[in-house]
Amino acid sequence: MISKSLKAVVLCSIALFASCKDDKNSEEKMAVNETDNVLLQEWTGPYQGVPAFDKMDHNAIKEAMETGMELSLKDVVAIANTSDAPTFENTIVALEASGDKLNDVTTYYGIFSANMSSPEFRGIQTELAPKLSDYRSKVSQNEKLFQRIKAVYDAAQKNPLPADQQRVVDLTYKQFEMNGANLDIEKKKRYAAINKELSSLYTKFSNNVLHDEENYVTYLNKNQLGGLSESFINSAAKIAADKGEEGKYAITNSRSSMDPFLTYSTERDLRKIVWTNYYSRGDNGDKYDNNALIAEILKLRKERVGLLGYDNYAEWRLQDRMAKTPENAMALMEAVWPAAIARVDEEVADMQAIADANSDAIKIESWDYRYYAEKVRQKKYDLDSDEVKQYLQLDKLTEALFYTAGRLFNYKFTPIEEGKVPVFHEDVKVWEVTDKASGKHIGLWYLDPFARQGKRSGAWATMYRSYTSFQGETNVLASNNSNFVKPAPGESVLVSWDDATTFFHEFGHALHFFSSNVKYPTLNGGVRDYTEFQSQLLERWLSTDEVINQFLVHHKTGEPIPASLVEKIKKASTFNQGFGTTEYLASALIDMKLHMADPTNIDIDTFEREALAELNMPEELPMRHRTPHFGHVFSGEGYATAYYGYMWADVLTSDASEAFKEAPGGFYDKEVADKLVKYLFAPRNSMDPAEAYRLFRGRDAKIEALMRDRGFPVPTE
Numbered sequence: 001m002i003s004k005s006l007k008a009v010v011l012c013s014i015a016l017f018a019s020c021k022d023d024k025n026s027e028e029k030m031a032v033n034e035t036d037n038v039l040l041q042e043w044t045g046p047y048q049g050v051p052a053f054d055k056m057d058h059n060a061i062k063e064a065m066e067t068g069m070e071l072s073l074k075d076v077v078a079i080a081n082t083s084d085a086p087t088f089e090n091t092i093v094a095l096e097a098s099g100d101k102l103n104d105v106t107t108y109y110g111i112f113s114a115n116m117s118s119p120e121f122r123g124i125q126t127e128l129a130p131k132l133s134d135y136r137s138k139v140s141q142n143e144k145l146f147q148r149i150k151a152v153y154d155a156a157q158k159n160p161l162p163a164d165q166q167r168v169v170d171l172t173y174k175q176f177e178m179n180g181a182n183l184d185i186e187k188k189k190r191y192a193a194i195n196k197e198l199s200s201l202y203t204k205f206s207n208n209v210l211h212d213e214e215n216y217v218t219y220l221n222k223n224q225l226g227g228l229s230e231s232f233i234n235s236a237a238k239i240a241a242d243k244g245e246e247g248k249y250a251i252t253n254s255r256s257s258m259d260p261f262l263t264y265s266t267e268r269d270l271r272k273i274v275w276t277n278y279y280s281r282g283d284n285g286d287k288y289d290n291n292a293l294i295a296e297i298l299k300l301r302k303e304r305v306g307l308l309g310y311d312n313y314a315e316w317r318l319q320d321r322m323a324k325t326p327e328n329a330m331a332l333m334e335a336v337w338p339a340a341i342a343r344v345d346e347e348v349a350d351m352q353a354i355a356d357a358n359s360d361a362i363k364i365e366s367w368d369y370r371y372y373a374e375k376v377r378q379k380k381y382d383l384d385s386d387e388v389k390q391y392l393q394l395d396k397l398t399e400a401l402f403y404t405a406g407r408l409f410n411y412k413f414t415p416i417e418e419g420k421v422p423v424f425h426e427d428v429k430v431w432e433v434t435d436k437a438s439g440k441h442i443g444l445w446y447l448d449p450f451a452r453q454g455k456r457s458g459a460w461a462t463m464y465r466s467y468t469s470f471q472g473e474t475n476v477l478a479s480n481n482s483n484f485v486k487p488a489p490g491e492s493v494l495v496s497w498d499d500a501t502t503f504f505h506e507f508g509h510a511l512h513f514f515s516s517n518v519k520y521p522t523l524n525g526g527v528r529d530y531t532e533f534q535s536q537l538l539e540r541w542l543s544t545d546e547v548i549n550q551f552l553v554h555h556k557t558g559e560p561i562p563a564s565l566v567e568k569i570k571k572a573s574t575f576n577q578g579f580g581t582t583e584y585l586a587s588a589l590i591d592m593k594l595h596m597a598d599p600t601n602i603d604i605d606t607f608e609r610e611a612l613a614e615l616n617m618p619e620e621l622p623m624r625h626r627t628p629h630f631g632h633v634f635s636g637e638g639y640a641t642a643y644y645g646y647m648w649a650d651v652l653t654s655d656a657s658e659a660f661k662e663a664p665g666g667f668y669d670k671e672v673a674d675k676l677v678k679y680l681f682a683p684r685n686s687m688d689p690a691e692a693y694r695l696f697r698g699r700d701a702k703i704e705a706l707m708r709d710r711g712f713p714v715p716t717e
Ligand SMILES: [Zn+2]
Pocket: 007, 008, 009, 505, 506, 509, 532, 535
């Protein structure tokens, strides 16, 4: 299955060395604790200390971040200025141990930006973006520091270190090299200036999208509710009332509101309005329009990698990814694309036939796709999404996650009583994770399930503290975040099959965090086109018999989902793959093409249109993320020329899930599960992903399983 939401993992992305690390070093913090800034206080309380989420105050974040950066730089300068000859211990290990205050503060900063944003915070963010960029440049361009790293790296090429130490050295050196450490002084200056400018553009880009998400709300009156479910109507009424429009029904400009509305609403004109609002985010020709910003971003990115001698951004970016080159990534996408658009033609023909039979007298347009697809689904598979929803309760799905983690990872999840661990919103719940057999404490799992004002859309996972053992074992603090619509009091949260899949997906990221057994913080980093694989694979457990029979029960009667309905869901799993694969691949291809093109006189709107035409993009559907709101790619660099990674990872996912299907114990086969944890989860980035995969599967992954999963013709050699 393809990614269902904005599944960016907000991990290690804010500052160069500023996340995914833990601190054991409490003495150093005494001085800081004398300040009265709540966000600079040491994490205290049970479970090795936890973030003081209950004391979060956006007035404190600016000073806290600035102090964090200052302290971290102090650490770095001290390492750089050591007079002893550079060694693994005094340089690499010291670097791994540095910046712990900033790591902690970055957790709060991440919560403010993703879970609790506000106009005030966005102002602070805009102010901080260039400072963070300055900070990163000061670290990555510290000449003395780099020379020490280089000395350790060079020595290790001659006399290799133990495998995990060697990998930390290699990754650290590579990261510095890729970020301009080898440049001369003039070029370094320009490099840093570009990054500073980019960081401001990224913040502006995402704030523009957020503006358009918050300000284009479609209000319905009670005569315009045709086709919509009771629970959808209730929540739309509540959202409208909260926005001061009592008696109306609000369709917000977010995926979780747009998608069900377009699927079920019988009001075609309104569907067009809601569709247009959603796909025009960042593209409204006003002061929140992102097109010019994007052109600027592309030019700066190209100039920056040019300083390092690369032809284009994609080439620079992919060198340490599993794909290695843009050509490898393009080859995969181009191998799947023709089958995807051919399937769209078939899907549109099926939909048009239904419209004609209904005498609807229309030609299928983009705002009709979901609506008629649902009709085809009901006819062809006799599958009613709303009926399926009756068996998908958030609470039960949460239990299903725990069950899966118990069977595969031997984990036990125990709810933590309210008040024991601070949370930043009353909706957030916390569980303790322990090993089922030994009882060993592993960490805490935070769940923030519901949509609200100021929370970014989609679903994601984050880590507040990662596992390392180089200074004694640390526990893991991980979170999952979703945007389920909060039900009216006393009602169950019923979710769609797709949302349930995403829920499993994000939990896969959390399990990847919890299962880490690496010694050094750097080894917890993700390889972008590999790190979605583990979470995509976990989606597969939703449709296992064990989960279905125990947890997919009717929210009113408690009856398990009928076998016939399950059979239909399975049969329908290849349904609408033309739409899903095409909307995704269009975004992934445009991401790559934008970064391989010459941006000198680029006009984003024209580029997007022409590139899609060249691909023979079917006119009946849009890209999943159109360029002007493609936050994966332009609100930072996390997924720039990396959106293909979901499919790259999906090749591995399909292939790996066939390993389970072939095993005697199926998806709960003990032997395969042990290998899964040992080779694919626990090592994180401590070994080369291709090698890890070979250890799991005994060979490289093949594309055939992916084509089978999507119901596409399997290519013959
Ligand atoms: Zn993901």
